[in-house]
Amino acid sequence: MRKMSAVKVPHHKNTAGMASERVTPPDEVLLPLVFNAHRVIPNEPVVAVGDHVYVGQLIAEARDKSTAPLHATVSGTVVSIDEDAVVTSGKVKAIRIKSDGKMEKDPTLKAPVVNSVEEFLAACKDSGIVGLGGAAYPLHGKLSAILKAPIKTVLINGAECEPYITCDHRTMLENAAEMKAGIEQLKKWLKSEKFVIGIESNKPDAIAYLRDYFKDDSSVEIKKLASVYPQGAKQVLLFNATGIIVKKGERLAAHGVIIMNVTTLAKMGEFFTTGMPYVERTITVDGSAIANPRNIVIPIGTSIDYAVKQCGGFKAEPGRIILGGPMMGKTVDTLDAPIAKATNAIVALAEKDCLELKETPCIHCGKCVEHCPLNLNPMMFSNVMELKNDDMKAMMLENGAINVCMECGSCSFVCPAHRPLAATNHTAKGFLKKYQAAHAEAQEGGSKK
Ligand code: SF4
Ligand code: SF4
Known part of the structure; x- marks a missing residue:
């Protein structure tokens, strides 16, 4: 099959062999009511300053179908609802919670009971899960494609082609049971028949492990893909894994396919098993300025500064701090900004590695x-x-x-x-x-x- 054009970028997957480690939660979290610069209608707080909250408790409802509800990620007290909190996309309204250090879970949480596809979609909305591959589009919004046309195939994105980032790789090695639980939900409610997990060839352990884990389930195929950039991009993955090309103006769902990030799938499986909404995630902290690169599990809303300190702090003056990978990530200029729902990595590059290359006129090389x-x-x-x-x-x-x-x-x-x-x-x-x-x-x- 013809392959789409791609580039070979250095992998720098230094943390691939490092298991995700839960770190001591921070003293406070800051949870923006807008997750993404494109989501213009902020969530509506349902808590007030001074309220006590538990981990997993709803703190802000979604008012727009393109966003998802927000839950407390630590137990403690709502200390402020800031109008102009600094986050990576600018200044937005955000809820600040001071932790009581107990990380007490909401005692009312239980696995959702679902009897119809509508209830399934409503539960997906309650989970607060958004697409964790970068776009942060709500899970329920994506899966509601089922209301218009059957979704026969779910393409699960485990490519993780950006340099440095390894948290999806760790999900595939550490959370196969949650992935399986997610697949079972999709089989039951979307009636999907085929699940293709696309993984780049630079993760041979994940390919071997998942092939063995799903060996008795013929609906699951583990597809080994070339380690090239941008293998994980929607259109590229779709073509390389299935041969489908979505034409201009066409919707992917019209082909009976949806694409889902591997960690989104695992988080969904976890929610339907435990009832715990999306409150924490694994992120990779790496780059030449980081003292001890590792994969850490932290509450959403933890500051970049705190996350970096859990990795030994900076060993060199950072010239550039990126949320996400160096190809598509966003450079940040404050360490106070919080880890957002879709943040998968902090990459901090030492000044010596951030030389500004001088732009020169185009030489029409093509x-x-x-x-x-x-x-x-x-x-x-x-x-x-x-x-x-x-x-x-x-x-x-x-x-x-x-x-x-x-x-x-x-x-x-x-x-x-x-x-x-x-x-x-x-x-x-x-x-x-x-x-x-x-x-x-x-x-x-x-x-x-
Ligand atoms: S940034 Fe846009 S134009 Fe450039 S290679 Fe990627 S898809 Fe093509
Ligand atoms: S054609 Fe011009 S803009 Fe494109 S790669 Fe060559 S020099 Fe750069």
Whole structure:
């Protein structure tokens, strides 16, 4: 089968052999009411300052179908509901809980009892689980695709192609029982028949372990994939694991397939077994500035600073601290920001490893086009963004399918002129979104006259 274009990036999977270790919970957590810059309707707090809360207790309801409820991740007291808390996506409203150090679980929690697909989706919503592969889209939102069309195949993403990050790898080695519990729920309520777990070849232990673990279940296939970047990107994984290509404007579910991150699946299995909503996760803390890289289990809402201290602190002045991996992660400028639901890693690179490469003019080598997995033309997008005429700019970006760009960074990585192509694409997508919204509004205004 033809493979999509890809790049070879250094793996740096230094923590792959390190089991997840639960660390002493922090003294306080900060839980934003907006999980993601794209989710504009904040959750509604259902607790007040001074309230005592247990681990797993609901503290904020979702008011929008694109978000998920929020639960206390430590037991203790709500000390503030900050209007302008600093998180990685800017300043948002957030609930601060001071821990009582007991980590007492909500005594009312129990495994959900489900009798229909609607109740199953409602339970998924109650779990507070979001997509843990990066997009943070709520689990119930994704699975509600079943209400429109059958989902025959669930593609489970265990590729973890970003350098440094190994927490999904650890999930596959440590949480197969929870993964199995998740698969059983999907079989029961979605009536899915095939489960393909896609894993890069640089995780031979996970491939061997899961093949053995699921050997008596013919509905589960462990698919070994090449260790190339961005193997874990939705479109790339889908094509390489199933041969399916989703055309522009088409929905993945129309092919009877959904894609789910491996840790999302395990967290779902855990929730349906124990009733404990999504309150903690394993993150990888690594990079040349970290003293003792490791995989740690911490409550959501723990500060970056606390997580780094659990790994021995910095051994060198960090030049760049990234939430997520170096290809698609987000650089942060404050250690006070909390670990979000979908944060899978903190990568801190020493100053000496963060040399700014000087951008030079494009030499038209074509490498960015050649290596784009989606056959886009990043060089063209970059040139278009120089145009002064907004109408022309919007038309060319739209025709070039800028919105399809998944900002994987492969084009920037291979560009010999060190052009920030993926970052430019991000700006271009923002420009096009605003342009289209302004035009839709103008048209609507015109049609009302
Ligand atoms: S960032 Fe976008 S344009 Fe660049 S390689 Fe990835 S998908 Fe293609
Ligand atoms: S890789 Fe860089 S130098 Fe080569 S065509 Fe693309 S933008 Fe130009």
